[in-house]
Amino acid sequence: MNLYEILSKLEITYYEIEHEAVYTIEEANQIESKIDGVGSKNLFLKDKGSNYYIYVLREDKRADLKKLAKFLNVSKLSFGKDEELKRVLDLDKGGVTPLAIINDKENKVTVIIDKDLDGKKVLHHPNVINKTMSLEHNDLIKIIEYTKHKYIIY
Numbered sequence: 001m002n003l004y005e006i007l008s009k010l011e012i013t014y015y016e017i018e019h020e021a022v023y024t025i026e027e028a029n030q031i032e033s034k035i036d037g038v039g040s041k042n043l044f045l046k047d048k049g050s051n052y053y054i055y056v057l058r059e060d061k062r063a064d065l066k067k068l069a070k071f072l073n074v075s076k077l078s079f080g081k082d083e084e085l086k087r088v089l090d091l092d093k094g095g096v097t098p099l100a101i102i103n104d105k106e107n108k109v110t111v112i113i114d115k116d117l118d119g120k121k122v123l124h125h126p127n128v129i130n131k132t133m134s135l136e137h138n139d140l141i142k143i144i145e146y147t148k149h150k151y152i153i154y
Contacts, residue, residue, distance in 0.1 A: 003102055003126055010142050015134040022129055023094035025059050037121035037134035042096040044085050047074040050108070052088055054098045056122070056140075057114035068112070071154060090127075097125040098140060099133075101149045111144050111151040113137070118153070 007014060017035050022028045025041060032039050039059035046052050051074070057063060069077045082093045088108055089100040098111050117137050124140070126133040144151045 001102070003099055006102060006143060006146060010139075010146060012135070012139045012142060014139070016126060016131055018131050020130065022132075028059070028123075028132070031132050032123065035123060035132055035134050037123040038117065040117070040122050040124060042098060042124070044080040044089070044091075044096045045077045046080045046084065047072070047077055049074070052080060052084070052109045053077070053112055054089075054096065054101070054109055055112045055114075056098050056117065058116055061114065061116065068154065072112075072152075092129075095125055095127070095129045097127060099124055099143065100127055101144060101147050103127070104147070104149065107147075107149055109149060111149060112154050113140070113151060115153050 015035060019031050022031060028039055040056050041059045043055040043063055045055055055063060065077045085091050085093065088104055090103040091100050101109055101111060120137050121134045122137055122140065123132050123134055125131065141151065
């Protein structure tokens with residue numbers, strides 16, 4: 001099932017625009033004036049074991065990976081390698097999005113969502129970097145639950 005089929009099945013309303021491919025927060029900032037929602041940054045992380053995470057937070061917020069690792073009770077978090085991103089989520093560098101969990105058939109990824117995004121419309125790539133989707137925070141959680149992935153509000 002692709003993302004749009006899941007959105008339809010779950011009766012999730014979203015707004016989407018198409019644009020030039022974006023790879024950085026700076027490029028994404030230019031898109032945000034054209035669509036309603038809070039910009040997000042999405043980090044593909046892993047611990048020393050075989051656990052993967054997508055950390056979703058406001059684009060203007062600093063990610064404290066040491067503090068997050070302590071919260072998760074893991075010794076250290078690091079960024080996943082490009083090959084791991086491709087293998088686990090079928091994404092290329094620069095295209096990390098929590099919506100890619102639909103590609104994680106082995107449920108290896110836990111989604112960590114910053115509590116500051118609660119109740120907001122959040123901007124995400126819909127698994128391609130030339131589109132931006134505005135999606136309610138609670139609708140993202142519906143998708144995560146539908147795919148039977150774990151999530152943590154942090």
